Amino acid sequence: MDLFSANASAALSSRAPLAERLRPTTLDAVLGQRHLVGPGRPLRNMVERKAVRSCILWGPAGTGKTTIARPVASECGSHFEMLSAVSASVKDIRAVADAAASRLGMTGTSTVLFLDEIHRFTRSQQDALLGHVESGLVTLIGATTESPWATVNRPLLSRCTVLKLEPLDEADLDALVQRGIDELRERRPVTITDDARTHLVQSVEGDGRRLLTGLEAAADLALDNPAKGATAGEITFEVLTESLGAGIAHYQAGDHYDAASSFIKHMRAGNAEQASAWLNHMLDRGEDPRFLARRMVIFASEDVGPADRSALIIATGAAHASEFIGMPEVRYNLTHAAVVLARAPKSREIVEFIAAAATTKLEPPPQSAHMH
Structure with missing residues (x-):
């Protein structure tokens, strides 16, 4: 990476939403989903054996599907590619497969394709992916909020393990609030009151991304327009409810x-x-x-x-x-x-x-x- 690219990457990272900046780089840093990432559990076993297998991560929004996929690929020594089924085409699948074949031949590095919202792929698009998964050229990690048995072609599904993710519990969400506050404090003086913190944790229905989006919006409001009697940057219950009510929470x-x-x-x-x-x-x-x-x-x-x-x-x-x-x-x-x-x-x-x-x-x- 040249200096220009490095500077551009750093600038982009600094502008990224809080949820993106806080994505873990190791499986140990993932909050929740202990039934998948804990000792002896499926994803932990993949990492320890350095052998990622094709799987479908199925669960509600904001439970860590993308968050989990990246460190699994990284810790298994695989190259990570990401496509969204909303916008990807058969041509994009072929491009990933061609690059994977070249990479495997030149460096021996395997490729993990993370396909977000796999349920949005048509049957013909899923069929185009099947051969590459079947041959082992590409290891698929699909993510979906819909039942895979209703939305993924049977031949493709038979080559994947379905792993169900659960909404984050309140302890994990509270830990995520603290990570968010710590990250925000590196740039500006932000605090959160106990009642605001409790309300945020209880209002997001186990959705970590929604929590961090709401926290960041509340921090902006607290800095620009603090509540009466509060210091600049103090997220009070009033500030939090105002920011959430302004459209921060969307179709969940x-x-x-x-x-x-x-x-x-x-x-x-x-x-x-x-x-x-x-x-x-x-x-x-x-x-x-x-x-x-x-x-x-x-x-x-x-x-x-x-x-x-x-x-x-x-x-x-x-x-x-x-x-x-x-x-x-x-x-x-x-x-x-x-x-x-x-x-x-x-x-x-x-x-x-x-x-x-x-x-x-x-x-x-x-x-x-x-x-x-």
Whole structure:
């Protein structure tokens, strides 16, 4: 790296958000996820054996998926590449694979590809990745907030270990607050009151990134506009709640499930206008169109069933469209399906058949009629 590049890298690092500046460089520094990084646990074993294996990190936002992937690759002596499934293409996958082959041949160094939001990849994109993972040219660490069994192709999933991450507990979040305060103090005089600290820890629902984003925003506000009677840089309860209420907290995992529940309930109640409103509300906040399509395919059989035989066809058509049509155009297909499902007659007959199947005595098929 030349002097210009080094200076640019240092400048970029100084401007990075607090959450990025605090990313651990070793597995020992990772907070939480002891069932994965503790002694004898899967990720710890990979590091100790210097042998990283393909895996899917599945868990809520802000639980450390990216944070864990980097030190695992580094401590295993692998080169680390990162792509986001939101923006990456098959061409990007090929470029990573070509570079990995060259690197392996020239230096013997293996390559770890961290694929963020792997659930956003289409089936064809996942298929393009499969061969490189299967051959061992690339070791995949995928990250997702969605169930891998519903969003990752079976052939690719069969070559990965699924590791579930849990929300950070309050002790880990409190330790993260302290790391954040210590980092902020290196640049400016920042403190936090006990009640503000407790409120921050309890309000982020185990999301470490959300905690650090809120802490940094509160520090900016405390320095620029301190609370009455407080010193400049003192994060009080009032300052914290004001900064969080100003839009620092955005569409989080809890909001995701609440919004999806509202969407389903309005379709069930036959309210097409509200069903459309909730669907588009979620799309506007970055929801994966395929998640919404899957919910409608399930709804078509679970809540409409035989009452309208076209419902499942329309829902699966929207799901198919979501695989190859991106935003914003795919909202037409999804809204079309949502309106049809909301207006359709409802039947829980399929649910009742499934429930009855558990207790229904199995009978042999009827004898075929003999022709004379």
